[in-house]
Amino acid sequence: MKLTLKIWRQKNPNEKGAFVRYNVDDVDPEMSMLECLDVLNESLILLGEIPVAFEHDCREGICGSCGFMINGIAHGPERATTVCQLTMRHFKDGDELTLEPWRAKAFPIVKDLVVNRRAFDHIIEAGGYVSVSTGQAPDGNDILVGKETADESMDAAACIGCGACVAACPNASAALFTGAKITHLGTLPQGEPEKERRALAMVAQMNAEAFGNCTNIGECTAACPKEIPLEVIANMNRNYVCASFNRRDDLPAPVTPVAPMGSRA
């Protein structure tokens, strides 16, 4: 089938970007969206043009590298599917697809469809872990964890850090991402001792990056390829409120936020 791809092209963070239309004539319905871009890029290279930059790695929907907006929807129209597993059979001959990068101040554009998501690493760095060094662990069965608790933790832990939640949110909030980690660790007995410190530190860092606030719209969970439930945000807020009441003095200083637009790092 034939498709028209209207793709955001931007050479680097400093130059202005613009949409460019490309016709792709030999799209196979079995192809993934990324393979469709591969085919386009091969033809651009042979024409002496610069191929479209997009992020990708595992192409199995788990590494979280890939992601862009297709016709205004993060990861495109299929529910619970990243663009690497989105097959072209969901589109029909003659369709025009608009591809653009995640739009968020905290995710500065690097090139074309590639953005800088280091802000997510900073949020984890601020406290998204259990403070246990190698060799300190007791036997794995010393602390029992009920199946329901483990399942609830796993539901939140499934986050792949792709950034679709931020891109889908009208406020560009990172609440679903941050809430998922706070819930994953805070639900388990192993993460319980640091629950309050963690919530304070991670929320402070989230606020220090250029993410917006959560206003409970729920676009994030609808766009999430791993269907992280909205409850993780409520859980984060609950943890945060309790923590700020109990340990106001502990409010940690955030690490340096992600480099602003224009930086090359």
Added chain:
Amino acid sequence: MTLDARIPSGPIEEAWAKACFDMKLVNPANKRKHSLIVVGSGLAGGSAAASLGELGYNVKCFCFQDSPRRAHSIAAQGGINAAKNYPNDGESVFRLFYDTVKGGDFRAREANVYRLAQISGKIIDQCVAQGVPFAREYGGSLSNRSFGGAQVSRTFYARGQTGQQLLLGAYQALERQVHAGTVTMIPRTEMLDLIVVDGKARGIVARNLITGEFSVHIADAVILATGGYGNVYYLSTNAKGSNATAIWRAYKRGALFANPCFTQIHPTCIPVSGDYQSKLTLMSESLRNDGRIWVPKKKGDPRPPNEIPEEERDYYLERRYPSFGNLVPRDVASRNAKAMCDEGFGVGKSGLGVYLDFSEAIGRLGEKTVRERYGNLFDMYQRITDEDPYKVPMRIYPAIHYTMGGLWVDYQLQSTIPGLFVLGEANFSDHGANRLGASALMQGLCDGYFVIPYTVGDYLATNKFAKVDESQPEVKEAVASVQQKIDKLLSIKGHRTVDSFHRELGKILWDYCGMARTAQGLETAIGKIRALREEYWRNVTVPGSGDDLNESLEKAGRVADHLELAELLCIDARERNESCGGHFREEYQTPEGEAQRDDEHYSYVAAWGYRGDGAPPELIKEPLEFHYVHPSQRSYK
């Protein structure tokens, strides 16, 4: 040159404890004065960087992705083995050791495997403590399941995302050290060369993938944890970015490359659907527990599977291997699928596929039970193929999945270049000629959390480190060679894309050095690879420049290395005149068509040394001795 694996003397049970005691220690106050480089942030690299940071060393960790959390360990599905014996079913350290040595078809080093089995339990404890949400029983204890090549349930898992959860555990431990200031994380940066000064590994040359800038990083030791080289075949279950550049550069700087021909082909992947195919997707091995594999008895039968009556189906694994049936090991299942397709019985558009049918299991267990066991895999299959495996059989075909070969390391995980340590899939050490399922995660974390923190300390405590700066000739030469290669790639401006060369290389390897190999075929492959490499440096086209994000240029450098490594792979396969594990030479098979080892002549590790471009590599043998597990012929009839 003779190889000293530095295996401690005495009983194998005490070897690691003895080695640990004999190792020199670095005073806590002195640790921060030592700088270490870790390349790669997967299970091995991430866990190593975190653990070394915790000890107080000054660590720099590199990854080519935008975040260390993207490393391809994340895609592992099934689980991680450990000798915990929670199910009370006869598991022990010795049994895990025994199964791994046997599963590797007696081509692994006993002492390393024993240590792996000994440490396995501590890995689970560590991951639990980090908050990895392993599957649990209702009572709260850890769940186990069984896996290929074992008769005990020793596999721990987190749904079908065990690799993801273990990697996030290591990633979080790493970020904790970044926060503490002991580890500097340098993402989107690729190692392009190793700096060797006075015979010791002292640093790397790296390229920033966003700005194209080169940087030199000097340290007291370099740790490579850069994964395997499966992408040399182009189509594999590896991530698109997975590459062999770091280990290949190290090889060209003097590290030996061991057993490159030991590659693993996984039997259950979604078949190729067209020329545009960019990678292959694995369907977990666990599906063979309930799925039945068959092809139509009539060649090229055009009927849809559900219209082919029972008596016109050939359940070839059940027919040929009545006692193991569909549960034969990976190498046997893969070879048989290829044989059926080569004879013209394959199914699907391309004819390269066999059916994996769940209708009998659904009839026996009910759809609900099958959904509980395999629901997420069935969903993934349907998402990719648009076929409902509850109604029509899956189509599967084998694909390159893992490489057992890698840089040669001794018991301390040190390569033949002092100060260069190699962890995880990037080394050759623990899986022999075939890796058992759920053992890759175990090895990566064992190396990173529990082995390297000891062995690198011994190296640092027993060596002196002269100051190295960027003006030294070794450093300048390394930077210049990297720059020269990039300039050359950009200047060729030929008529073929990097991917077209990579695809062709992959096809050569798959056809002649895939599931079945012959001396003559390997000869042909070597000739074709040389010709392709020659054309590459004459006719490749790389668009854009070297000073911004340019994925074509990144790929061009990696494919240039793959084109060299592919030849070594074929040379190793040609030299090994026996069949063992994943290496099947058609000339060496039993009358029943099974792999025939030659222990008398080939019970050794083949370690290859670089002797210059165009010169044949040097083969150095490390003899393998088996004192605890007696080599035997595997049979699954």
